[in-house]
Amino acid sequence: MDESDLVRRAAAGDPRAAELIWKTHRRWIAAVLLAHKPRQADVEDLLQEVALAVVQKINQLDDPAALKPWLRMVAINAARATGRKQTRRKGLLRLVRPNVPEEGEGTSDLTTQASRQRQERARQLGSLIEQLPDSYRECVLLRCARGMTHKQISEVTGLPETTIETRIARGRRMLRELAETSQHTRGESLARSPS
Amino acid sequence: MNDQLHPEPNDRRDVLIGRIIDGEATGQDWAEFRQIAGDDESVFAEIAELQDLRKRTIDIVDHAGDAADTIELPVHLHPKASPAHRLKVAGVWGGWAVAAMVALAWSIGLRPGDPIIFSDQGTSQAGLGANVINTAGEALQKYLDLGKESGSVIGEMPSGIVLDKRTLSDGSGYEVLYIRPIIERVVVRDVYQQVQTESGQVQIIPAKILPLPSTTAFPPATPSAPEPLAW
Numbered sequence: 475m476d477e478s479d480l481v482r483r484a485a486a487g488d489p490r491a492a493e494l495i496w497k498t499h500r501r502w503i504a505a506v507l508l509a510h511k512p513r514q515a516d517v518e519d520l521l522q523e524v525a526l527a528v529v530q531k532i533n534q535l536d537d538p539a540a541l542k543p544w545l546r547m548v549a550i551n552a553a554r555a556t557g558r559k560q561t562r563r564k565g566l567l568r569l570v571r572p573n574v575p576e577e578g579e580g581t582s583d584l585t586t587q588a589s590r591q592r593q594e595r596a597r598q599l600g601s602l603i604e605q606l607p608d609s610y611r612e613c614v615l616l617r618c619a620r621g622m623t624h625k626q627i628s629e630v631t632g633l634p635e636t637t638i639e640t641r642i643a644r645g646r647r648m649l650r651e652l653a654e655t656s657q658h659t660r661g662e663s664l665a666r667s668p669s
Numbered sequence: 670m671n672d673q674l675h676p677e678p679n680d681r682r683d684v685l686i687g688r689i690i691d692g693e694a695t696g697q698d699w700a701e702f703r704q705i706a707g708d709d710e711s712v713f714a715e716i717a718e719l720q721d722l723r724k725r726t727i728d729i730v731d732h733a734g735d736a737a738d739t740i741e742l743p744v745h746l747h748p749k750a751s752p753a754h755r756l757k758v759a760g761v762w763g764g765w766a767v768a769a770m771v772a773l774a775w776s777i778g779l780r781p782g783d784p785i786i787f788s789d790q791g792t793s794q795a796g797l798g799a800n801v802i803n804t805a806g807e808a809l810q811k812y813l814d815l816g817k818e819s820g821s822v823i824g825e826m827p828s829g830i831v832l833d834k835r836t837l838s839d840g841s842g843y844e845v846l847y848i849r850p851i852i853e854r855v856v857v858r859d860v861y862q863q864v865q866t867e868s869g870q871v872q873i874i875p876a877k878i879l880p881l882p883s884t885t886a887f888p889p890a891t892p893s894a895p896e897p898l899a900w
Contacts, residue, residue, distance in 0.1 A: 489744035496742040501734035508733050517733045521740045529746050588867045596732075599725050617691075618723070618730040643683035649726075650718050 481538035510553035610645030
């Protein structure tokens, strides 16, 4: 059965068809959300919203062949809507944080320390990725989603494959330059900080 | 916007490097790259940095993808899903509803198993001293009032969520299945966080609770607020 048939069946209320569609595409949808979500928004919460929108609106999809661009737009809309809601919820979400030791406390736990370093590096990279232009950021992240080729990204975004490849190449170069600048700045601030 | 209309000087070089780090370079790409590397050896350091960034970006995207793999589609909410399917799925998530029933019985001084007879069913009343509960609506209102007094209930949402509706067989109206959302509050003191160790094992560790600044804090719990739940 091809994907258009699946979409028609899902739109008609076949839960197995809808589930199959979701399971096939949810990983790259997460990458789209990462690319468009506001900084503090939680990808998991957004995925729940996209899942709900898919179930409730798939019967509004006029062209079953346009499933991928439609899923992308549902994800982008969910991310944008969260951005609008975020100011209202600000302050209520950050109730807890992991019980990580303070500086100098419990540093003998090498596992925890290594894990903290990895998390910190991921956070730093995440903030650099946020600085990329939207159009580059989405292509760079989609390319890192499992199994996403230029052709598949082209099907999702509706852009030519050559454009996708150029955006990814430019985005990666910008990311490397940002990382270099950030490293340089951190080095300088460390050099300036009192001992 | 079409980037191909505005080529940049480094585009070809960046694309070649991209193909190399993605493991997709052709023989012709490699020949072209060797020419570039002959003029500028720094390109090798660039590739190493980009490979590292690529790997770390994949980790971030994989992490989000793993979260996606845990999200199931709420198919019971499809506009065309049958009411039977909706109720079946709702049953899976029905644990909270059972808990709410128990809480309701507790709040109005009844134990689970005690009879509550609703007069709107056309039968007798249940006498509870001064607190006579005649209807389910009254019982719920009592629950809301007591809950608000004790701090365990914030209030009821102004509107419900309709699950299904169908015309009555005699045409005199509709039968509507809906959810009435109630916002509750509990005090949780033992908070845990799921973390991944360096070896990839998942561990549950106590999470630190940070006091909120006074402007964003919830109102203080009243002395009669419910005890912490033993989760």
